[in-house]
Amino acid sequence: MADTRDVIIIGGGLVGLSVAYHLAEKGVPRIAVLERDAMWARGSSARSAGGVRHEFFHPSSVRFSQYGFKMFRDFEAQFGISASLNPCGYVFLTRDQQRWNTMVELASMQRSLGVPVEILTPDDLRRRYGYIHMPEVVGATFCGQDGVADPGAVAYGWARRARELGVQIRLHAEVTAITQSDGQVTGVVLQDGTVVKAPVVVNAAGPQARYVGALAGIALPVEPYRRSVYVTSAMTALPTEMPMTLELEHTSYIRREGRSILMGMSDPSESSSECVETDQESLEKLVGTVLSWVPALEQASIMRGWAGLYEVSPDDTAIIGEAKSLPGFYYAVGFSGHGFMHSPAAGRVVAELITGETPFVDLTPFALERFQYPTTRETFVI
Ligand SMILES: Cc1cc2nc3c(=O)[nH]c(=O)nc-3n(C[C@H](O)[C@H](O)[C@H](O)COP(=O)(O)OP(=O)(O)OC[C@H]3O[C@@H](n4cnc5c(N)ncnc54)[C@H](O)[C@@H]3O)c2cc1C
Incomplete structure (x- = not known):
């Protein structure tokens, strides 16, 4: 029998774990993080230089940083481990x-x-x-x-709290297909043939985001x-x-x-x-x-x-939202070197979108649809 979930998150890096934590904290049940690796947060998230800064081109990116900075500052009180900010x-x-x-x-x-x-x-x-x-x-x-903070501690804090809240983090779980019916996402298939059903699937696959998007027929320029x-x-x-x-x-x-x-x-x-x-x-x-x-x-x-x-991404700014042509398929990708500092806010806004709340930040600069027109590149690209 297929495993049935309310939300599947593809990718157990900082972004996927943040989405999982923020969703679970809102009381969303039956969340699964599917990670192809033998450990969580061993992709880009393990290689970050740990930088956290507020200078960005878009006001929404600045507000993303503000949320991240505050979360890292108060991390120990909230998660029992210091983010060493x-x-x-x-x-x-x-x-x-x-x-x-x-x-x-x-x-x-x-x-x-x-x-x-x-x-x-x-x-x-x-x-x-x-x-x-x-x-x-x-x-x-x-x-x-x-300043600088510790990405490993942050990933651990979120993973531990997400598990306490009932999130399943499944390792050795590579997604090789995304299923859909009547124009709505219905779940995923793993490399070993396991089917996991869910009406909501989140692409948090980091550098593999384009490939995972293509599995759902959604072109993500990452x-x-x-x-x-x-x-x-x-x-x-x-x-x-x-x-x-x-x-x-x-x-x-x-x-x-x-x-x-x-x-x-x-x-x-x-x-x-x-x-x-x-x-x-x-x-x-x-x-x-x-x-x-x-x-x-x-x-x-x-x-x-x-x-x-x-x-x-083409303008060094993240791509966050729900696919217009495939309801239920969300993405938080293309962070262009800012994915540690922006992972707290990315997790929060994706959780808000999924639960039908208004995101705390204007997501227009992160819309996939912006690439239909010329975009302005981020000024602070490192
Ligand atoms: C050298 C370096 C320095 C950096 N410095 C900074 C910095 O100072 N500040 C900052 O904010 N950011 C920095 N970054 C960027 C930051 O590390 C990334 O933006 C962030 O880690 C992205 O997190 P993620 O969860 O999206 O990706 P990842 O951590 O790569 O996680 C994606 C996960 O998805 C999994 N996956 C992929 N495909 C599948 C599939 N089909 N099925 C299941 N799982 C799958 C992967 O195994 C991986 O674990 C740096 C990055 C690098 C490389």
Whole structure:
């Protein structure tokens, strides 16, 4: 006999677990998270750099971050495990005058939403962050409410609470078909032939979102791209307390990781693939780029590194909603490198959509239908 559920969530990463937790907390019964892997949150969610920030192009994205930041801050009281939120701040640097004009405009919008974004001149930068060597910098923003948190702890907190609330998290459960009848989703079929029925199916498959969407006949423009992160040996030549520091032209960034420095880059010349191996070429490109604006890193050696997949949409903004042509099929995908910080709000709005409530944030910027028209790319792409 087929297993029957009220909601199936495909993917046990941060987004799927957040949807499961938020739904279960609303009292929705019989929820199953179907995860193809032998562990939950071992895909992109295990490879995140843990950054949490408020500077985005769309006001809705800013509000997503605000919800996430508050949840991470209060995580221990709510879930019994700390999300280790360290509000070390974010500094975004740019050498591009046009981008700078946009950043200044966006700072007004962000401040109107209660985000304390500061505008920094090149002189402010030199005074405050002497480790940055960027003579061509035009300006920078700083937000002291941004920081870093622990994605593993967050995934664990949600999974544990979801299970306590009755959610089934099924591992080794790869979805290979999505069934429908009379234009309504009816369930899924697993690789071993098991049928699981449900009137609601959520695609939270991260970098595999396009494939899972295609199983339902829904075209989701999400492509996987490799992103690499490396950690240096102990670095005494840089301040012990420093913000996440990012430059937007080559998309490289550094932050403290204990006594070491963590660094990464979203190499725009890299083509889409599912490769999660680090290699010498990407390391050398990253090191060369970072050394050009943080020369003190010359003294560091690389201790370890890893690569994971960004799940990238055409405008670097998530795609969230219910398929118009297939009622009951929902998606929360394409987070484009922001899926940790936006997973709390994504889970909440998907749960609100499923239970028929008005989402707490305007979801227009996340609509799949936006791609019928030219869209504006996110300004803060890293
Ligand atoms: C190097 C790197 C650094 C990053 N840094 C940050 C950061 O600083 N801040 C930030 O907010 N974000 C960051 N991100 C992005 C963030 O990690 C992702 O956006 C987020 O983890 C996406 O979560 P997810 O649940 O959608 O995807 P995933 O964690 O990949 O989960 C999707 C799950 O779906 C499962 N799945 C796929 N297909 C199927 C199927 N057919 N059946 C069953 N299960 C299936 C997969 O096995 C996987 O477990 C970073 C990502 C990388 C790679």
